[in-house]
Amino acid sequence: MADETQKSAIKILFGVSDTDECRKAIPTIIKLFAKRNETELTLLHVKAETIVLAESGIVDYTSLEHIQEMESNEILQEFTEVFSKxxxxxxxxxKNGNPIDVVLEIANQYDLLVIGASESSMLRRIFNSHQNSFINSSPIPVLVAK
Structure with missing residues (x-):
């Protein structure tokens, strides 16, 4: 019989992108969770769906999607290497799609959502940000790291 005092792993979902805000969240995650054996960290990168208008001419959709896939995997690998160290x-x-929709679709499988703090420029404040959408809509606690 398993020891009842044993803690279950905290499952963390970290939405990563090729932004400074995301990279600035790395030290916070390391500081809070690196020394804990019961942490399961999942890195999620959502790439936008490829939309090409007919007027744009002849486009090799396969090549375009392949390039996006490679770039997305490079981002995931970059973050994985930092955390592995x-x-x-x-x-x-x-995954493909709208980042907010994709994150919220799978968030219930995790205990905590970590996102990088959005820049506080005036345009971001006026037009809202992904950060506010995550915070307002998330079914789980959200850690905004900066």
Whole structure:
């Protein structure tokens, strides 16, 4: 029989992108979770769906999607390597679609959502940000790291 005092792993979902805001969240995650054996960190990168208008001419959709897929995998690999050096083993998920919709679709499978803090420029404040959408709509707690 398993020891009842044993803690279950905290499951963290970290939405990653090729932004400074996301990279600035790395030290916070390491500081809070790297020394804990019961942490399961999942890196999620959502790539936008490829939309090409008919007026744009002849386009090789396969090549365009292949390039996006390679870039997305490079982003996931970059974050994985940084966390691995600190002893955090990561699962990686790559999905297509709207980042807010995709994150919220799978958030219930996790205990905590971590996102990088959005820049506080005036335009972002006026037009809202992904950050506010995640915070307002998330079914789980959200850690905004900066």
């Amino acid at each position: 600190e002893g955090l083993i990561c699962k990686k998920i790559l």
